[in-house]
Amino acid sequence: MLIHHTCPNCGADMNFNSETGMLSCDSCGHNHSVEQLEDIKLTQTFEQDDAREYHCENCGAVVVTDKDTTATSCSFCGGAVILVDRLSGELAPVQVIPFTISKEEAMQAFKKWCRNGRLTPKGFMTANRVKNITGMYVPFWMYDLNNDVEVHAKATKVRTYTSGEYQVTETSHYDVYRKLDIDYAKVPVDASEKLDDQIMDKLEPYNYNDLKPFKTAYLAGYLAEKYNYNDEQLYPRVKNKVKSYIDNYITSTINGYTSVQYHQKNINTKQKHSYYVLLPIWMIYYDLEKQEHNFLMNAQTGKIVGKPPVSMQKVSLWFLGLFSSSFIVLKIIALLLGGALW
Template sequence: MVIHYKCPSCGDDMAFDSESGRLSCASCGREDKIEDFSDEFIKATFSDEDGKEYHCKNCGAVIITNEDTTATSCSFCGAGVVLGDRLSGTLAPVKVLPFQISKDQAREAFRKWCRNGRLTPPGFMSANRIKNITGLYVPFWLYDLDSTADVRAVGTKVRTYTRGDYIYTETKYYDVYRDIDLGYAKVPVDASTKMNDELMDKLEPYNYQDLKKFKTPYLAGYIAEKYNYDDEELFPRVKEKVQPFIDSYIHSTIKGYSSLRYKTKNIHTRMHNSYYVLLPVWMVYYDYDKQEHTFAMNGQTGKVVGKPPISYKKVAAWWGSIAGVSFITLKIIALLLGGSLL
């Protein structure tokens, strides 16, 4: 089932506009509130036959996709289409975070980010080799977690004092016990095999107050993927993700000791709720030095992540400047202390 939004006023293609937050027609300027659209495609169920071959309702061409794509554009006429059978039943997202940065804004934000790269080659900083920018809704699971921690440790307090001609060191040992309850809300984990997990993690944070009830018009004009892993399969990863925060909190509750040795640390984390959502990401493909570099941008905040190329000449100059400043500083200190500048 191909869902294609045509403008009721002029018949041209409509797409989601990140600036207005509405379904917009570029030809006549008509804008429709997405909240007014029904949920019929989300609630509907489709037969397997519907998903085998898709045809664009605009030009009749076959729409070529991989099995994970849920929204795309016709390669012949460019019309934005949504593949409804891949967004129904258990594959229907609960929420979507709409794009708030347009393609032009994303391009300019990326150029600004490139110009700030102090250790990147000058040719990269010019940001004039952008090959493509693609708006992609990435499937995520958001988890609400409840964690308990039972911690037993031994802490020491060391005191040194002088009595007569002797210096004494006194060490006292304390049994430390903590029984901690922690809750975490909306911890995100990307559910696509195609996306780099490290890259997706670095795009955080998102403002989840802007989450909307999922409706297919939000996807019009963008590419979207369905999840490859369900919430149970990704649960070990989300536990691993919150582990450093739990450890940090436990440590913050134990203060005032000279040293601390943990005897036991039993942490149990359970899933309270999980939500299947789509989050906005601009994927930026950049050609430099005969290589394609891939960067990701948070489609809500404009945060850019990725590994830019490094200029070894700039790195050498930077270290040289640090060494030079350090040398001059040491000479000045020596002079003040009665030494010589030679």
């Protein structure tokens, strides 16, 4: 089933406005509160086909999508369309963080970011070769986790002091034991197979206090995809993700020692709760010297990740400048120590 959010005044399509947080009609300027809308709820979801045809309710054109798309636009009339049968039943998101950065704001932020690339080609710094910028909701699973931690370690404290004519080094040895109960809430793991996990991790954190109950209206005017992996499949990854946080917390509880050697570290992670959410990103496609470079922006915080191109000429000049500066400093030191400058 395909739905449009249409303006009650003029019948035109309405899109979600990141500045007002409301549905907005570009035709007559009418705004409508998202929270006051009632979504259509289905108990059955679509069959897992590679693609499926829908018909645009505005113009009747065929809308063909792949199996992961949940929101898109009609290629004929441009109307925002939402595939509600792919957002129902087991595929229904619980919460969403709406876009807070508009397309225009994203472009300005990206241009500013490009200008900071000291070792990038001059053509990249002008940021005038953006091919496309697309707003997209990415599927995530969020986990609430409880961790029972038991640690055994050996530690030492070394004290050095002078006694008469002797310098004494005194080493004290300790058995260290910690039993910790650690909770983590709202740990996100992206559930899309199309996006690189490491890049998505770098986009974090989002402000999860802005999570709202899911409404299809938030998707109007943007792309969106359903999850490819369920919470059980991603559970090993979220356990691995929190491990470094747990290790850092353990370290923070064992301080004041000269050395610490861990002999046993048992971490039992339990899933308290998991829920499906959608988080917003801007996808930026940049064409430079016949090569496409892709960048992602957190559409709530503005954080940008991606690997910019590098100018080998600028890199060479940078190393040359660094070498020249080091050479001059060494010569000056030699002169001050009584050596010759040249």
